[in-house]
Amino acid sequence: MYNIDHDDNLSDDYCYAMVLLPDGRICVGTDEGINFVEFANGIKKVTSFGNSQGLPDDIVRSMVIDTQNRLWLGFQEKGICIFDYTKNQITFQPKDISNGQINSLLPAGDNLWVNTEENGILKYDKYGKCSTLLLENNVQTRAIDILTDLENSLWFAESIHLTRTTGDKITAFTSINNSKIGFIHCVLSDRKGGIWFCPDSQLGHMYQNESGKWEIEHFKIMDSKQPADIVTIYEDKYGFIWLGSLGEGVYRFNPLTGKTRSFNIKANIEESSILSITGDNDDIWIGGFNGVSKLHIDSDGYSDKAIITKDTLFDTKMMKDYVYSIFIDSKKRIWFGTDENGAYYLKDDQLINLPLNHNSVHSFAEDQNGKIWFSMPDVGLGYFVNSNINYFTAKDGLSDPSPVSLFAMKNGKLIVVHSNGFDILDPNTLQIIYHSSEENLADINCDLNSISQSEDSTIWIGSEKGLINYNPFSDLNIIEPALSFSGISVFSKNIEASRTKFTHDENNLRFEINGLWYSDPQRVNYTFFLKVIPTSGKTQKTEV
Template sequence: MTGSSSFLKRTGLRLNYRTIGVILLFLFRQEQAHAIDPSRAVGQYLRQQWQVESGSTAIRINAIAQTPDGYLWVGTDENLLRFDGFRFEEIQPHSEGLAPIRHVLNLIVDSGGALWVRTEDSRVLRYKNGSFKSLLSPEQGESTVTAIGKPLGEGIFASGLSYGLVQVTEKGIQQIHRNAESLTLAIVQTTDDLWLGTRENGLLNWSHNTLNVMNQGIPDLKVNSLLATSSSQLWIGTDGGLAHWDGHKTVSDVLPAEMNSLQILTIVQDRDGNLWIGSSRGLIRYNSRGAQWMPRDARDRGTAVTAVFEDREGNLWFGSGGNLERLRDSPLTTYGNPEEAAGDQYGPVYADSRGRTWFAPLTGGLYWMRDGITHPVVTAGLDKDIVYSIDGRGDEIWLGRQRGGLTRLDAVGDIIKAKTWTTANGLAENSVYAVHLNRDGSLWMGTLTSGASHFQGGKFHPFDVGNGLISNTVAAIEEGSDGTMWFATPRGLSALHGLAVKSYGTTDGLASSDVVSLLADPQGGVWVGTTGGFSFADKGQIRRIDVPLRSPETVVGIALDRQGLLWLATTMRVLSVRRSALLQLPLVAGAFRSYGMQDGIHSTEGVRRNRSVVADVAGNIWITTNRGLSASSPSVSRPSPIAIPQVEGVMSDGVALPTSGEVRIPAGAHRLTFNYAGLDLRSPERVRFRYRLDGFDKKWSPPMEGREAVYTNLVPGKYKFRVVAANMDGQWNPVESAVSLYVQPLLWQRWEFEIACVGILLLMAVWIYRARMRYLIVQANMRFEERLIERTRIARELHDTLLQGFISASLHLHVTAESMPPQSPIQGSLQTVLQMMEKVIEEGRNAVKGLRTFHGTRRGLEQMFRELISELGAEDAAGYSVVVEGELRSLRAAVYEEVWRIGREAVINAWRHSQARQITVRFEYSSARLTLSVIDDGRGMDAAMIHRGRPEHWGLQGMRERAARMGARLHIESRPGQGTRVVLTIPAAIAFHDDMRDRKLASTGLGRM
């Protein structure tokens, strides 16, 4: 090892192309994430905690790092752990020449993406591509390594008692300075210099081959941590407090007095400029707003923070005792209950141009908030009334009240003046539910029973059902970009343009006639929220938007932010979606994002009040829920880093297999399990996966949350398992993780053996099939022959007895009628009876003719079923449909009749008895069978009724008998309240004409049908 006078220059330039690629990829991913918002109070970050244990004992965390594959690495007093957002996995060297890792002191990820590990037993290990390599250890001549640091170039810096200060790379060790007189605890490199923090000698600076002591102004000579924030800026953490080197001098009174004497253990600066300080008494955030403690509770009061790290997603991780904790921004911030406010259930909200947010609790009163400080409004009796709606401009605030009419507040600074209008001043009623301030300064208000009013020039002008309004109950009012006034009512939507009024309902495209909320789009049109869904009205046309709502779910609030995100609050959820995506057809799957407790809101239930969701001048969205007032940040629209998929393991019948190279699956394995992860530490619970096994799956699996894929009884051969991941925004990573495998065959799974078996089985199957078809055709012909004989006998008996009797009676009546005088009073009755008997005789002849031979009709069965609904006298056939699948084939006459009668009985039962709204008749023609399905959504039947039928009704029994007679299978599925499904399946050999086959069968005496 030799020294070098140009060391700093070379370390800054020693970057190969592969290293540069890794750095660029990592920086690209970081640019997509946002860090911890410095404008929030520390207590407003989302905080989550995992306990790191060895057995039942918590173990201290000493170091945290993240490799480019997305895994978080945690070094503890007992082991090295890898964390994927859900579980910790202990990682140990597999090489026989390396001892297990027991006590980790430092972790560094170098510019090439390798992980460097410093352990208590004076080893420095390098981990990359799944394997460890020892590059500095007592066996290699270094007795004790006291610190490692990250250079601007390759590898790491290390300081040891034997070698002194060195740079360690994969190629070897290069000495920088002997440094025998100091025990180094921290190493950091700036653009110009190398800085060393020591245990007893304070702060040292290595520059131009010279080691300089820089102790002036530092609070203590034991330097535990160093952080370089620019080319010459340096933060110094000591046992006696925090100091800052500004390039010329050291300043030690940066923190407030109560924090000055703390033992500083670690320092990190995030990408938004927040300085995070781990001390002996907890975590501190320091930025331009000052220093703040991380709120502590009984679990962590006074616990030292020994490791702090910011990951690629912008999360802040820190180790506090045996706990690994995460801080992150949330898309929404919920403000706690102000002591003055009654409860946390708020109704209307309004954000003015002065940075104030006005809100009203559901129980009464009015408040305004700025910078998190809440002020009550008690003027004009507002503290004793309920405010229904708020709107305004500048210092002018308009309020609609439950009992107090209409109130205007002039809020200049902290001075608030009020003026109120009631019925005594011409107001239609004192309960004003909705107020809207127009661009021209006039005001519209809506009431619950007296319609709307336009307040202009000091006078109220009514607008109610007498003027064309569709209902006198007005829930919301909006002014469109073209000046059209829109009114939401429980009977539909009314639009007033000039003097013309037009109303819209469900027949015009509204999701429901009960309209609850409105939002005028600045680009034209209006968004409409109802109790049954979401719609968009523009230029006289209304289009329903397929929002993934559950029933019953009402859209109670709508707002649009500056980034083009449309926010919806419903009675069950809070959603956002890009406006541009809503106007596309069809709507892109996954376009909507749903927000929950993990996003910073305390409840997902919106409040049904006018203007419960609004946008402020800064682009934030304010939402009132039944558990607080929440605000979004413009950063919510920034995309999250892509999730990195990783196949973590392969198991065969519960035995883990090595995943390096091609995985060989033992012969006879029954169950193959793939474990995988999607590395997105910001919201790992929202990562979605798709996977496929090439050689088995024909397409990718649907998106799912599961982190395990199971395959059973795979045939021998080569496969490739692939998995991709999507982050919380639904963005899929184009890079997949894959593992190749080979399932080894058993002796009897060889291809020669399989071909012989397949040949034998094919011959047997053909013989069995032909024999079975012949048997079925013979049986069917016999049944149809018997049936034809019986029908002929019945027709003959009817003709010779009943029909002849009717004819004889008719002749006698004719004789009687002819013998009566034309003027006889009973002549008319006799003629009527004769006409009736002629009709009965004609119908009898047709019945006898039908019994002898069923000629059917030239129309197809499908057309007959389509016309059946009109025969039943149905006035509305919208719920009835006939569907045909497959290529139509000609049916045998007897089969034609039986299918018609069975299907007709099923449709009649569904129409008359099940109270069905939807009835579907489906024909499926295939080479193997004919299938008739009759499906309804009626009230269904229980098992007893399916088996026995309705009392004194024989329809189901008759259907079964007809199916059995022709060798078909009838299956009935039904449950009370879940509809009924009747399925008739007829083998092709029985159902269809086949002229060539019929001629062959006729030659054997089996073809008569």
């Protein structure tokens, strides 16, 4: 055993942190800079590097080696930096985190979690973007240490609390700059990265400013004294935002000028109550209480006065039912989800009905294998492939028999939103990852068009409780709980786990195991498989 202190040239005896470097040396952070400790032929060698050699701060409170073997240092006053231990120099210090006390650092994949004393927990991503971990009610943490578990939850320890959060997997935006966000009917992530959403009759826009901080602005869409709720939202190819309301028809909003153009009965749109808007190129499809309308942007698409006409060739009388959703698949088929007549799709001007026993269809999604999935209240999910319809219900593992929204994410998985959270369904394996009340998703009560995916693949869900941001890449990579094995006993007497031989009358064995699934511990099920293997002679071998 060695003792290394000031007498061995350690710059200071107060040591905060240490890491093992890839070259075998140990790096120690102290009140007087960093020290590299190495041993050769039983002789200790310590070299130090402090403020006088160019370190931004003498007090080095935390340090980690990331996945690229880079050494990150966290200071008492000067934020973080990367220190090149092969050249003994600072190679990078992020501008956004160059001040303040760092309590701990935690590499997680391509991200670095930075636990600060004054500014909460920050995420520094591979693109050099810094964001603050948002916690429920915007509580500010002052954590001593942080940790991620197998489920990618982020834990933080404070002086009197240990808290588990969803980390950057799931973040709820309940207010921005004291402007509350809630009761959202529909959401859209536009091509510029902005998030549009409609609480009641308003149009909200959330965007990140130059420093990465979220800002919010609101637009008034309707002048009427009793404005109607806006329940569906769509961005056309010109960047204009289409809004469908319950009672006041359709609006086309210009984000650059803030001007709104109304399409209602006067504009030859029969439907005043709209439930779904989608589009393809210059075609705009509108579904609502009176079936379906198809509009076409003839010219001047970038203008507030674009020439938009109704396609009279499309026979709206083909469908007199409520149309909850319209979806265009990769084969350019148009799918319609109706209230009482299941689903239709339009192919080569032929409207084909799927026999769904008069079930309502609320939303559609297409997986990467071309399967069309749809959600049905009180049933679950269905999928249409090769002219066959299959069902996927609560019996198959769906957490709620009445999914509200359904969406195919860029990673190939489906997100199925329900009143108390969402399920992530792998359409290939049919395995599900659940996100529910344990992750503050109880009673989110989303509406039909409350889901959208941004260019960077994050999912935005509009809910009663605010805007929920789900980062699929930070979700867990495991689908089974980690198993904690705590012991074996024979007739209630504990035995060594390594024991493999038992006498014929030692036939009462008890295994103590725990499946650890912090995201939803109540959902853990245990399955035991007892296998008897006949062996030669009089003995039998049993495996569990």
